[in-house]
Amino acid sequence: MEMPIPDSDVIARRRDIAEDLSRIVPGEGVIVEEDERRPYEADGLTAYRTLPLIVVLPETTEQVAAVMRYCRDNSIKVVPRGAGTSLSGGALPLADGILLGMGKFNQILELDYPNRCARVQPGVTNLGITHAVQDDGFYYAPDPSSQIACTIGGNVAENSGGVHCLKYGLTTNNVLGVEFVTIDGEVLRFGGKHLDSEGYDLLGVLTGSEGLLGVVTEVTVRLLPKPECARALLIGFPSNEAGGDCVAAIIADGIIPGGMEMMDKPAIDAAEAFAKAGYPMDCQALLIVELDGPEAEVDYLIDRVRGIAEARGATSLRISETEEERLTFWAGRKAAFPAVGRISPDYYCMDGTIPRNKLPHVLSEMAKLSTKYGLRVANVFHAGDGNLHPLILYDANEPGELEKTEEFGAEILKLCVEVGGVLTGEHGVGVEKRDLMPEMFTEDDLKQQQRLKCAFDPQGLLNPGKVFPQLHRCAELGRMHIHKGQLPFPDIPRF
Amino acid sequence: MTESASTFRPENDAQLIDAIAWANSDLKPLELVGSGSKRALGRPVQAAHCLDLSAFAGITLYEPEELVLGAGTATPMADILAVLEEKKQELAFEPPDFGPLLGRPAGEGTLGGLLSSNLSGPRRIKAGAVRDHFLGFDAVSGRGQAFKSGGRVVKNVTGYDLSKLLCGSWGTIGAMTAAVVKVLPRSEKTRTVLVRGLDPEAAVKAMSDALNSPYELSGASWVPSDLTTASDVGYVRDMESSVTAFRLEGFGPSVEYRCGKLRADLAPLGETEELHSHNSLAFWAWVRDVKPFGQPGDERVVWRLSVAPTDAPAVLARLHEITGAAAFLDWAGGLIWLALPHPKTGAEELVRGALRTGGHATLIRGPKSLRAAVPVFQPQSAAAAALSRRVKESFDPNRLLNPGRMYEGV
Numbered sequence: 001m002e003m004p005i006p007d008s009d010v011i012a013r014r015r016d017i018a019e020d021l022s023r024i025v026p027g028e029g030v031i032v033e034e035d036e037r038r039p040y041e042a043d044g045l046t047a048y049r050t051l052p053l054i055v056v057l058p059e060t061t062e063q064v065a066a067v068m069r070y071c072r073d074n075s076i077k078v079v080p081r082g083a084g085t086s087l088s089g090g091a092l093p094l095a096d097g098i099l100l101g102m103g104k105f106n107q108i109l110e111l112d113y114p115n116r117c118a119r120v121q122p123g124v125t126n127l128g129i130t131h132a133v134q135d136d137g138f139y140y141a142p143d144p145s146s147q148i149a150c151t152i153g154g155n156v157a158e159n160s161g162g163v164h165c166l167k168y169g170l171t172t173n174n175v176l177g178v179e180f181v182t183i184d185g186e187v188l189r190f191g192g193k194h195l196d197s198e199g200y201d202l203l204g205v206l207t208g209s210e211g212l213l214g215v216v217t218e219v220t221v222r223l224l225p226k227p228e229c230a231r232a233l234l235i236g237f238p239s240n241e242a243g244g245d246c247v248a249a250i251i252a253d254g255i256i257p258g259g260m261e262m263m264d265k266p267a268i269d270a271a272e273a274f275a276k277a278g279y280p281m282d283c284q285a286l287l288i289v290e291l292d293g294p295e296a297e298v299d300y301l302i303d304r305v306r307g308i309a310e311a312r313g314a315t316s317l318r319i320s321e322t323e324e325e326r327l328t329f330w331a332g333r334k335a336a337f338p339a340v341g342r343i344s345p346d347y348y349c350m351d352g353t354i355p356r357n358k359l360p361h362v363l364s365e366m367a368k369l370s371t372k373y374g375l376r377v378a379n380v381f382h383a384g385d386g387n388l389h390p391l392i393l394y395d396a397n398e399p400g401e402l403e404k405t406e407e408f409g410a411e412i413l414k415l416c417v418e419v420g421g422v423l424t425g426e427h428g429v430g431v432e433k434r435d436l437m438p439e440m441f442t443e444d445d446l447k448q449q450q451r452l453k454c455a456f457d458p459q460g461l462l463n464p465g466k467v468f469p470q471l472h473r474c475a476e477l478g479r480m481h482i483h484k485g486q487l488p489f490p491d492i493p494r495f
Numbered sequence: 496m497t498e499s500a501s502t503f504r505p506e507n508d509a510q511l512i513d514a515i516a517w518a519n520s521d522l523k524p525l526e527l528v529g530s531g532s533k534r535a536l537g538r539p540v541q542a543a544h545c546l547d548l549s550a551f552a553g554i555t556l557y558e559p560e561e562l563v564l565g566a567g568t569a570t571p572m573a574d575i576l577a578v579l580e581e582k583k584q585e586l587a588f589e590p591p592d593f594g595p596l597l598g599r600p601a602g603e604g605t606l607g608g609l610l611s612s613n614l615s616g617p618r619r620i621k622a623g624a625v626r627d628h629f630l631g632f633d634a635v636s637g638r639g640q641a642f643k644s645g646g647r648v649v650k651n652v653t654g655y656d657l658s659k660l661l662c663g664s665w666g667t668i669g670a671m672t673a674a675v676v677k678v679l680p681r682s683e684k685t686r687t688v689l690v691r692g693l694d695p696e697a698a699v700k701a702m703s704d705a706l707n708s709p710y711e712l713s714g715a716s717w718v719p720s721d722l723t724t725a726s727d728v729g730y731v732r733d734m735e736s737s738v739t740a741f742r743l744e745g746f747g748p749s750v751e752y753r754c755g756k757l758r759a760d761l762a763p764l765g766e767t768e769e770l771h772s773h774n775s776l777a778f779w780a781w782v783r784d785v786k787p788f789g790q791p792g793d794e795r796v797v798w799r800l801s802v803a804p805t806d807a808p809a810v811l812a813r814l815h816e817i818t819g820a821a822a823f824l825d826w827a828g829g830l831i832w833l834a835l836p837h838p839k840t841g842a843e844e845l846v847r848g849a850l851r852t853g854g855h856a857t858l859i860r861g862p863k864s865l866r867a868a869v870p871v872f873q874p875q876s877a878a879a880a881a882l883s884r885r886v887k888e889s890f891d892p893n894r895l896l897n898p899g900r901m902y903e904g905v
């Protein structure tokens with residue numbers, strides 16, 4: 001993976017720049033010593049590491065604005081960082097760029113229940129929001145597996161999802177407003193406590209923009225009242241096809257469960273060995289269907305889903321009778337990553353989305369690729385919305401195995417695109433999938449997206465080297481090549 | 496209605512690209528038109544030519560089990576709603592039909608018009624807005640280049656989410672030719688609980704409490720007595736007072752259960768009434784399509800204000816200081832529909848002045864002279880306006896697509 005060549009002049013000025021910055025962010029907020037920068041060298045995609053030029057940890061929006069202005073005026077690159085759990089290298093530092101850590105923005109500013117929203121700083125963790133409001137009967141719906149650590153600012157930047165997104169939406173559907181700072185140091189607000197943002201939906205554009213357009217300094221999130229109850233079904237199937245059919249049949253019956261997760265045989269085995277969740281061992285695919293809402297509804301739908309599953313050849317079916325039992329059903333699924341970590345020295349988590357009905361095809365193709373590369377793969381799957389997480393098992397200490405794994409991963413993602421899906425469902429492009437972008441987009445598509453970036457960041461200082469495989473200068477992107485037509489398009493019908 | 500010298504009607508992508516490329520070479524602005532049903536909304540566009548996109552019609556993808564539908568942007572909404580109906584599905588944001596409100600027949604709108612305006616119905620409070628259901632598109636930019644974003648799956652973070660940008664951009668970013676939207680199962684049952692006689696303050700409080708209960712409301716509206724008298728639902732007319740309406744939708748047993756619970760919660764507010772299927776549908780269609788202000792011959796100016804729901808009573812009180820004001824609430828107070836007899840100024844300063852703590856106001860209906868004279872969309876801060884302009888120019892550097900429809904110079 002090639003990153004933009006670091007600017008050695010900037011690196012040579014490290015001490016001076018740090019001194020300037022510590023006038024903006026006094027105290028411990030500017031980190032320049034190598035051993036103190038070390039903890040920031042990678043995010044969740046640990047195969048890639050770079051020591052940042054300087055780490056800056058601002059505490060106020062004014063400081064962020066001043067840092068941004070300084071960086072713009074001195075052409076210094078900026079990489080925003082939340083908790084550093086990105087799995088795509090979105091927060092991978094640059095040797096000639098400052099790493100702007102937003103961890104000190106950790107305050108919940110306002111809980112506004114009558115308007116069902118909370119105003120929080122971006123460094124608050126995802127779970128921190130739910131913790132702050134759960135005693136009052138509310139929660140924040142998007143629930144990435146990393147929710148204990150990841151920040152809401154990172155969630156906005158990645159448009160993160162979780163098992164509840166099928167029914168309640170992704171981050172983008174649960175954020176009402178943001179305050180953000182442009183590279184010019186301007187502080188802008190989009191949205192607020194009202195439901196529709198005015199003018200262009202730049203809140204929507206910012207969400208999922210991977211830190212390439214601005215730094216988020218405040219987020220207004222939507223809160224939901226906690227459902228009365230939740231129950232889950234644990235259903236085993238003799239084949240991936242049968243499991244996939246059941247998922248389709250549930251939705252065709254008009255039911256959108258709170259969560260609907262599937263695991264294939266290798267994932268079931270690993271999860272059971274690790275979490276002892278009592279998963280059936282005689283099935284090839286395991287489905288967890290969770291229904292939440294008023295009790296009367298949940299009980300009614302549990303019966304309906306049971307009927308559908310039995311008609312689709314379920315080999316085992318359990319229904320949670322207590323809250324403990326429901327959580328046990330989930331324990332294996334939620335521990336799938338560490339469980340796979342136990343049976344293999346390393347694993348590589350992929351994240352493609354496919355049209356749901358392509359699942360059997362994609363899984364069988366994946367099995368062929370697994371044989372071809374000689375690498376095992378376990379699959380966990382947000383079955384309701386087609387988001388697939390193949391975990392490739394490998395050993396980074398074996399020479400060449402990481403490269404082979406990445407190649408395997410790339411083939412899986414290409415397969416996802418081939419069947420009508422996409423490269424990434426929730427983890428982001430970052431550096432990881434950057435060079436695969438042309439699988440999905442034409443050069444014109446990618447140039448147009450970069451022109452949009454130019455509208456926010458004309459010098460290309462915000463998180464360069466991420467998302468786009470090829471960097472172009474804004475001036476070059478802006479040029480138009482239009483030849484003066486002769487007669488106005490003679491072929492087009494006119495009236 | 497248009498000043499356009501002539502109309503071009505490209506029949507395929509190549510012709511559309513040609514048309515926009517030509518417009519660039521001659522710097523001729525274009526007015527983009529699907530069916531033209533919302534032409535009377537927005538600032539009047541001064542365009543040399545009209546770009547008629549009606550050829551890009553037809554449903555190309557509908558997989559009910561995958562919850563997706565794809566179609567040409569000129570596909571009539573009526574066609575889309577009909578195929579969804581067959582499979583007991585719907586667009587969960589409840590697309591309104593503003594035809595009659597804007598002085599045109601009902602049922603004319605297209606998918607492209609819906610997406611370009613991002614106007615959602617009462618269920619927005621539960622299911623999200625148009626933008627939340629817009630998965631991907633194909634378009635031609637103002638540069639005359641084809642581009643796309645998104646796809647046919649919901650979980651997708653590959654590249655910028657341009658669907659959000661295009662949604663509500665009123666044709667100023669690109670000419671969309673095809674789009675994919677998320678569809679959802681339609682509820683098996685609908686019930687509406689009515690409470691009589693609440694003032695705005697009490698109504699907003701009651702709606703907020705109900706939305707904060709676990710009963711999953713899918714609509715919450717307040718209509719004052721001067722408007723309920725014109726309702727096409729007998730029960731509502733007979734109330735002879737203001738009506739606060741709470742909608743519950745879902746599976747039969749669930750709706751019955753929640754309805755019982757909600758009525759018990761609301762009992763201290765007085766007598767409650769229940770609307771069942773047909774009446775419930777009719778009531779919410781009336782709210783959704785702004786029928787209180789959409790009767791033939793009604794020429795009042797109509798504003799739409801989006802506010803924090805709990806701000807609604809105070810904003811409403813200020814709006815009622817304007818002579819002749821009539822207003823009702825949707826979205827539990829988050830949406831204020833206002834009609835005024837002020838064709839010259841639309842009382843613009845007073846309307847926007849009523850928004851003291853955030854939110855925004857859009858002029859939805861007014862004579863052309865009014866729409867040219869006052870900002871139709873909420874004016875932005877200088878920095879936000881400059882950014883919007885740069886965003887527009889990144890797709891349409893010569894500002895040829897619907898120039899000025901949203902803001903002057905955009």
Ligand SMILES: Cc1cc2nc3c(=O)[nH]c(=O)nc-3n(C[C@H](O)[C@H](O)[C@H](O)COP(=O)(O)OP(=O)(O)OC[C@H]3O[C@@H](n4cnc5c(N)ncnc54)[C@H](O)[C@@H]3O)c2cc1C
Binds near residue numbers: 087
């Ligand atoms: C074990 C594990 C499980 C995971 N499970 C899920 C899952 O279920 N679903 C899911 O969607 N993701 C998941 N992730 C991925 C990751 O947690 C999310 O992408 C998360 O949103 C990243 O948040 P963060 O605070 O760690 O951001 P970081 O990793 O620090 O940064 C991520 C990106 O956001 C940008 N950024 C961060 N803060 C800001 C800000 N304030 N302003 C502007 N840009 C900013 C960064 O530049 C970077 O591009 C998982 C990760 C791990 C390690």
